[in-house]
Amino acid sequence: MNTIVHLWNSLPLVPQMIIKGLAVIGVMFPIGGACSLIERKVSAKMQGRPGPNRAMPFWFAWVPVLGPFLQRLGLFHLMADGAKMFFKEDSLPGHVNKFYFLLAPVVAMIPALTTVTVVPFGAYLGDGGQLVPLVLANLDVGILAVFAVSSLGVYSLILAGWASNSKYPFLGGVRASAQLISYELSMTLSVLPVFLWINAPGGTGSLSFFHVVQAQSGTGLSWDGAWFIFYMPVSAVVFLVSLFAETNRLPFDMAEGEADLVGGFHTEYGSMKWGLFFVAEYSHMMVGSGMFILLFLGGWNPLPWLPLASLVGWLHHVTGWAFTVAPVFVGVLSIAIFLGKVLGFIFGFMVVRWTVPRFRYDQVMKLGWQKLLPLAIGNLIFYALMIAAIQLNLGWPTYLALTAGAIAALAIGLIVPRRQRAL
Amino acid sequence: MAHHLLFYTLSFLTIACAVLVVVSKNTVNAAMFLLLGLVGVAGLFVMLDAALLAFVLLLVYAGAVVALFLFIIMLLDTTPGSMKPFKTSTIVASAIGAALLMLGFVSLRERAVLPAAAPGGLVNVTLKAYAEQLFTTYLLPVQIVGFMLLIAMLGVIVLSKKLHTPEDAS
CATH class of the missing domain: 1.20.120.1200 (NADH-ubiquinone/plastoquinone oxidoreductase chain 6, subunit NuoJ)
Structure with a gap:
């Protein structure tokens, strides 16, 4: 064990980073693949059909128990799909703008994989007993980096739609990019209260995800231990809806609404070029759910008011085993908790996809600009006032008055548009 | 290196x-x-x-x-190729732009006193330092820029909004 650690530390920085990056990609890609399988199975379950359960290499039938089980699970469909994407003829339609047509899938992958670098996916106990994040790059501007890089994802859609040089892809690309740009605003505004809350005056300000999770790691029935979803529910809802829109998932999959746009921006794409768009979508989902979990659901803390450090300490106390406080064990445990939450969240994505019907395009725009954006701005103002009031220690009557005012404003906001419609 | x-x-x-x-x-x-x-x-x-x-x-x-x-x-x-690359107004505008840029370069070269190296203590500038500067020293420029953006936004709204004529009212 120690020799491995020693060998690792003796490596220069660049190979270390490359190995770490490859390790993260090596975990993300199989999960992405598994998600596509889970998606097919979940959709089948929700529609009362068995789903993929046929494909199997013929000799596998001779393996008892495991063979039929894996067949019914549809695991070989996944492998066959992957192999198909790689070996299928990679056709290039004659009417496309070749350079941008080939560039678009590559551009789709760049933000999808770059954003992963700043998302922490676990933590371990350092020498001093304090938590150290497991992250490829622990940037001070964490969330800003994610927003900045993921905002570049819109180019793959625009370019794919435009370069395909036919009508449906173009319409799909235009819709998708308009939608991404619209919902980015609400998304950014919705997370600001979280950072206002954790950056109390006096301390050093930070936009890093690790800081956010630390702020949700208190013990006992204190403010610090509650996850942000409990006292910033509006932020969480706005962020969640924007997340669905940003990842182009139903009910917001305007970009590829097959009823009106064939396949949207990727109508003209086939084989692995299409596959890259697909992988990018799942990577976005994973990073997006990871962000939601870090911001609102306590990151790698197993339960509200039960942070990771307490859980590990309790395990150590009960079992008395030394390895329970070893960095490797804590790291793996935290990653398992985080990945478990992410997968649960992605399952939620899938359930929503097969439950809610697709919005009409004007409804998407109306929801984004006329509902979510004002709600996000109002929410930001409310929390700014509230945090200021708490810091000035104005007492409960003020807090209650502020809350009542916010609810009144929300009610007025709901009533007034209805009046206008009647006129 | x-x-x-x-x-x-x-x-x-x-x-x-x-x-x-x-x-x-x-x-x-x-x-x-x-x-x-x-x-x-x-x-x-x-x-x-x-x-x-x-x-x-x-x-x-x-x-x-x-x-x-x-x-x-x-x-x-x-x-x-569907549009003429250079109109008279574009040529005049680019000439004026280039001249202004040149003037800027010349004045920078002749008059500006540049420090030999970047001043120390600026590295690792935190978000908080930016925020403090923006809300204290540079408050006025920030407000002015914000106001200009607001005016631009209003202009866009006015330009893009279809004015209602009586026959549209139906």
Whole structure:
């Protein structure tokens, strides 16, 4: 064990980073693949059909128990799909703008994989007993980096739609990019209260995800231990809806609404070029759910008011085993908790996809600009006032008055548009 | 050494893209070069330890502004050669622009006193330091810029809103 650690530390920085990056990609890609399988199975379950359960290499039938089980699970469909994407003829339609047509899938992958670098996916106990994040790059501007890089994802859609040089892809690309740009605003505004809350005056300000999770790691029935979803529910809802829109998932999959746009921006794409768009979508989902979990659901803390450090300490106390406080064990445990939450969240994505019907395009725009954006701005103002009031220690009557005012404003906001419609 | 190499690569990328933005015949290419140029500038900002500026640049300009440019270019369908490259007004405007830029360079060269090296103590500038500067020393410029943006926004609303005429009322 120690020799491995020693060998690792003796490596220069660049190979270390490359190995770490490859390790993260090596975990993300199989999960992405598994998600596509889970998606097919979940959709089948929700529609009362068995789903993929046929494909199997013929000799596998001779393996008892495991063979039929894996067949019914549809695991070989996944492998066959992957192999198909790689070996299928990679056709290039004659009417496309070749350079941008080939560039678009590559551009789709760049933000999808770059954003992963700043998302922490676990933590371990350092020498001093304090938590150290497991992250490829622990940037001070964490969330800003994610927003900045993921905002570049819109180019793959625009370019794919435009370069395909036919009508449906173009319409799909235009819709998708308009939608991404619209919902980015609400998304950014919705997370600001979280950072206002954790950056109390006096301390050093930070936009890093690790800081956010630390702020949700208190013990006992204190403010610090509650996850942000409990006292910033509006932020969480706005962020969640924007997340669905940003990842182009139903009910917001305007970009590829097959009823009106064939396949949207990727109508003209086939084989692995299409596959890259697909992988990018799942990577976005994973990073997006990871962000939601870090911001609102306590990151790698197993339960509200039960942070990771307490859980590990309790395990150590009960079992008395030394390895329970070893960095490797804590790291793996935290990653398992985080990945478990992410997968649960992605399952939620899938359930929503097969439950809610697709919005009409004007409804998407109306929801984004006329509902979510004002709600996000109002929410930001409310929390700014509230945090200021708490810091000035104005007492409960003020807090209650502020809350009542916010609810009144929300009610007025709901009533007034209805009046206008009647006129 | 690696630092120098990175600096020259990014600078070359930025300048080459800036030139290509101007000389590209295809407007979509021009917009994409603008995007690449912005990425180069963001890289230079990161090298100056100004990661925040770099990400804000990417978020606002690369993420939204150039995307809108591309949008409009694609919707207008400006096929290459469909428009006259130089009108009299464009020539005059570019001449004035170039002259002003030249004037700026000359005055910078003749009059400005530049420190020999970047002042110390600026490295590792935190978000909080930016915020404090923006809300104290530079409060007025920030407010003025915000006001200008507001005016621009109002202008766009006025220009794009269809004025109601009596026959529209139905």
